[in-house]
Amino acid sequence: MGQDNHIAIIETKTFTDKIYHLPKSMIPDHRYLNEANEAFLRLNRKSFEFLNINGYSQNGDLHIVSHNFVGAIPIRMPGKGKGKPVTDLIVKPRYGNSGKTKDWFEWMAGLAEFTKIKLEPERKEQLELVRSAGTPTPQYLLAAEVIKCFLLVIRKGHWNQFMNQELLADRPVGNVNWNRYAKQTVDPRRRLKFPTRLNLMTQEHDEFQRALQLYKKAKLIIEGRMTPNNIKQQLYSTLLQLDRLLPAATRLTMQMIEPFRVSMQDANEIKNLKTSLNAFMLNQEKQKYAWRIDFSKLFEGYTQRLIGQVAVYSTNNRRIPRTLMPGFRNKVSRLMPLYLEPDIVAEFGGEKIILDSKYKSYFFPRNKESKLDQRQRLRSDIHQIIAYTSLEKAKIAIILAPVEENQIIEEMVKYGDIIVGTLGIPLQYEHAHQYSETIRNYFKKVTNLLA
Structure with a gap:
């Protein structure tokens, strides 16, 4: 633990420029506040890199600029903190949770369930959290994944050895x-x-027994008081089915369970279960370490799901490979991307539409950000998506970005004969049907312009 247990946890959200002031006890000499701030930034450089955070000092203020990762890291303090970790910093999602639930992981779990994406945190053992009891970790998310995968394997009944x-x-x-x-x-x-x-x-082999032990730990977590009620309700029928299908007792009582080896010969359901079991074990053993989840991937999956409910035809993340041309030098060309990858290529009303999801703060300026700064952030993305239209022989390009409002924001411009639209997408997944209808009407407007 740190030297001063009274330093509060630092909380911020994705894409936020948070102004932070060092606690008085952590400043060696108040006449040299900027030096203390610079020492703070140096001490936390590795932690900030892990969560993709930029920090700088300006006019005596510390600026903590977050980006696409949610997660938790330990924070070192100068002065009487003696350069040691004394508290944690938590980054939460900026968009989506409208205050209906206090638990932001509960909201993330619901969004991941709608999107059909696993929320598996990446951990860094070199960064040990100080407030492991006060820093939330997505334990019940991984436990839920184990339970869902277990039912699929048991139904198939082919995990025999x-x-x-x-x-x-x-x-x-x-x-x-x-x-x-x-x-x-x-x-x-x-x-x-x-x-x-x-x-x-038989199915009653040692590997199955080890998995069964972890399943029972996962079940205890889901049934525990720390798990939100909506997660319990989602898994209620799954747990009832497993209780009927699984044996009441396990043969093994080992304390340490080795990681499961995923074999090429395993069925897909077994591979998914083993992967989930390994992630669950790692989380149980290492929940005191810094962790992160790339929220931009969750947003990308969410928008793909919405567009999939609207477009007649769509492909996700189709790679357009690079081909080196014979007879020419390739010294610079080899440094170019191996492939280009638009998020979504959709067809609507007989027209191809290129869509690219950007989990960025397009729809509001950050702290003290000028219009010139905002233009610079948009410039490369606009060039990129227009390049995709030429490769796919499309005339419509749309950027999808998150908004804090509850309604979709529609914008549209034209460059030559290419229509470039911007859709601000709320993350209230409970209203996904309403959003899909709005997107459908927007696509009609765009395709009518071409007609």
Whole structure:
């Protein structure tokens, strides 16, 4: 733990320029506040890099600029903190949670469930959190994933392996223990019982038993008081089915469970279960370490789901590969991207539409940000999406970005014969049907312009 347990946890949100002031006890000399701020930035450089945070000091203020990652990191303090971690910094999602639920992980879990994306945190063991009890970790999210994957495997019923089991056979088969047989033949009733070992195909193998132990830990977490009620309700019927299908007790009682090896021969359901079990184990063992989740990937999946409900045809993340041309030098060309990858190529009303999801703060300026700064942030993205239209022979390009409002924001401009639209997408996934209808009407307006 840190030297001063009274330093509050620092909280901010994605795409936020948070102004922070060092606690008085952490400033060595108040005449040199800027030096203390610079020392703070140096001490936390590695932590900030992990969460993609930029920090700078200006007029005695510390600016903590967050980007696309949510997560938690330890924070070191100068002065009486003696350069050691004394508190944590937590980055939460900026958009979407309209205050209906206090637990932001509960909201993220609902968005991930709608999007069909796993929320698996990436951890860094070199950064140990100070307030592990006060820093939330997505434990129940991983437990929920284990339970869902377990049901799919049990329904398929094909996680079988050969096990060498000892039994009494009515005839001499397998590896008979003749010494033991000779001793028991004293009893005439046991002369037709042959102690042997056979390789049997069964689900009751050691790997399944290890998985079963972790499933029961996951179930306890879901049923615990720290898990939001909507998560419990989502898994209620799944747990009932598993209770009927799974054995009541496990054979193994080992304390340490080794990671599961994912084999190429495993069925897809088993691979997914093993991956979920490994992530769950890692979280249990290492929940005291810094972690992060790239929220931009969640936003990208969310917008793909919305467009998939509107467009007649769409492809997601189709790669357009780079081809080096023979007969020319490739010194610079080899540094170019291996491929270009628009998020979505959709068809609507007989027209191709290129859509690119950008989890960025397009619809509001950051702290003290000028219009010139905003233009610079947009410039490269506009060039990129127009380049995609030429490759796909499309005339419509639309950028999708998050907004804090509850309604979709529609904008549209034209460059030559290319229509470039911007859609501000709210993250209230509960209103996804309404948003899909709005997007459909927007697509009609755009395609009518071409017609």
